[in-house]
Structures are given as C-alpha cells and as structure tokens.
Amino acid sequence: MAKNGFSVQFKGDVYYIFDVCGSKFVELKMKNNGFYLKLDVVCEHVYRAKDNVSPLWHRRMGHFNRRTLKHMQSNDFVIYLPMLNISDDKCDSCQVGKSHRLPFSLDGVKRANMKLELIHYDLCGPMKTSSMNGNKHFVLFIDDLTRMCWVYFLKSKLNVLLTFKEFKIFAENQSDCKLKVLRIDNGGEYVSNEFNDFCRDSEILHQLTAPRAPQQNRVC
Structure with missing residues (x-):
C-alpha cells in the first residue's frame, strides 16, 4: 500500500x-x-x-x-x-x-425606512495574499434599506476609523441623508475609545452584535 x-x-x-x-x-x-x-x-x-x-x-x-x-x-x-x-x-x-445553512427567520425584524438610517459594517482580513497595492483587508458597508454596498480596501486595521469617516462624508453628501445607526460586530477595531468618541460626537447610535452571529444583522 x-x-x-x-x-x-x-x-x-x-x-x-x-x-x-x-x-x-x-x-x-x-x-x-x-x-x-x-x-x-x-x-x-x-x-x-x-x-x-x-x-x-x-x-x-x-x-x-x-x-x-x-x-x-x-x-x-x-x-x-x-x-x-x-x-x-x-x-x-x-x-x-454544498452544505448550507437554513435561512434566518425574518419574523419581527424591523427594516430601515430611510437611506443611511441603518448601516451594516464589517471588516475582513488579513488575507494571505495582498492586492497589487499591498492591501490585505477590506471593509464592507451595506445600507439596510437599499442594500447598496460600498467596499474599501485597507493595508491595516489601523485605518478602520479613517475609512469610516471617509465613507460617512461621501454617503451623506451623495444621499442628502444623515447616517443614524451603525451596526457592527464586537470586534476590537470597532470598540476603541476613539471610535466610540467619534460616533458619540457625530450622534451616531453604535450598535454591537455578537461575533460570528449574522442572525443578529439579518443581512444575508
């Protein structure tokens, strides 16, 4: 053998x-x-x-x-x-x-009624292979109402707050709406004092979900 x-x-x-x-x-x-x-x-x-x-x-x-x-x-x-x-x-x-998970129940789920009323946000990385520009992370923003997605590529997790500030200015200018709620998981890059201070100063409700629990986001 x-x-x-x-x-x-x-x-x-x-x-x-x-x-x-x-x-x-x-x-x-x-x-x-x-x-x-x-x-x-x-x-x-x-x-x-x-x-x-x-x-x-x-x-x-x-x-x-x-x-x-x-x-x-x-x-x-x-x-x-x-x-x-x-x-x-x-x-x-x-x-x-080919294995899959059953769809999440949508009973009692409240959806946003306005653009930027609720933004889902998550960070992925680091990847084993970097991009041509040397990026190993990317962040994804999803508008709960329109399901519009924005993707930003990052070289380091340290740029998370700066990227969010850029997204906030861009999205609000383009939609003429104000970002109200940011829903993200409980990752360390999202719960820093600097991140929380910016959300408080901008009057953004900072919602946290349990890690690896997409059921709480209700966004598939």
Whole structure:
C-alpha cells in the first residue's frame, strides 16, 4: 500500500485506508478475534482503487461531477484522459462545499425606512495574499434599506476609523441623508475609545452584535 501511495490509520476499533489523493475510501471495523481484516481483502480494496483514477481527475478538473467526466471521456474532450472507471464515491470536499445553512427567520425584524438610517459594517482580513497595492483587508458597508454596498480596501486595521469617516462624508453628501445607526460586530477595531468618541460626537447610535452571529444583522 505504501509503495502505491496509500496510507492507513488505526483509530479505536476502526481501520481506515486513504488513497493517493488523501481521501478515505475504505473504513472497516475490527473483527471479534482482534484482527481488522485479511491481507487479501486489503489488496482487493487497494488495487481496485489504484485502477480507478476518477477521484484524481475529479479534482484535476475542478471537482467536476461524475457525469461530466464520463461525457468528457466519451467525446475525447481532454487529451491523454485515461479510461475512467466512473464510480459513485462521494468527494468530502464537494459534500462540505454544498452544505448550507437554513435561512434566518425574518419574523419581527424591523427594516430601515430611510437611506443611511441603518448601516451594516464589517471588516475582513488579513488575507494571505495582498492586492497589487499591498492591501490585505477590506471593509464592507451595506445600507439596510437599499442594500447598496460600498467596499474599501485597507493595508491595516489601523485605518478602520479613517475609512469610516471617509465613507460617512461621501454617503451623506451623495444621499442628502444623515447616517443614524451603525451596526457592527464586537470586534476590537470597532470598540476603541476613539471610535466610540467619534460616533458619540457625530450622534451616531453604535450598535454591537455578537461575533460570528449574522442572525443578529439579518443581512444575508
């Protein structure tokens, strides 16, 4: 198995075999006699998986579904594509990527009636790769009424307050409305004394939500 790129793992009374892509394709439990399985059974699983390279090409082609791979193979769309034994094995990455959360209930939710009456605001970053201008963060402003979005790119979290001041002046001038409520999570960059002082001086209600709780924002 090691020579063919496979790996094994023992965990409790379960025995796992992973293929060359690192995906689990065999999971067997320990027998009553204390043994996991016979060598011939291991070889049967390993060599069957060795001949089936469809999981590998599934990843190479950007996680195409099995039906698309079969269509590509039958029509010779890809040069040097081997004959694939298309199986129904599930891809762990695809399963995780297709998982979703149920929509948040909107019962009793109060929406803004005017522009800039309520602004949702959040910061994302730092990113592993910076932009061409050296930015690794970005801030997003969303108007609760119109769902208008503004995006500002930042090199550091230290520029959060300055960016908010720029946004406030720009949005108020363009809309002829006054920013009234700013709703953000409880991140440290939003609760500094300087940030709170600016909101108080500008008569902006500073609302904080629990971290990693988008249900409180009601903005999907």
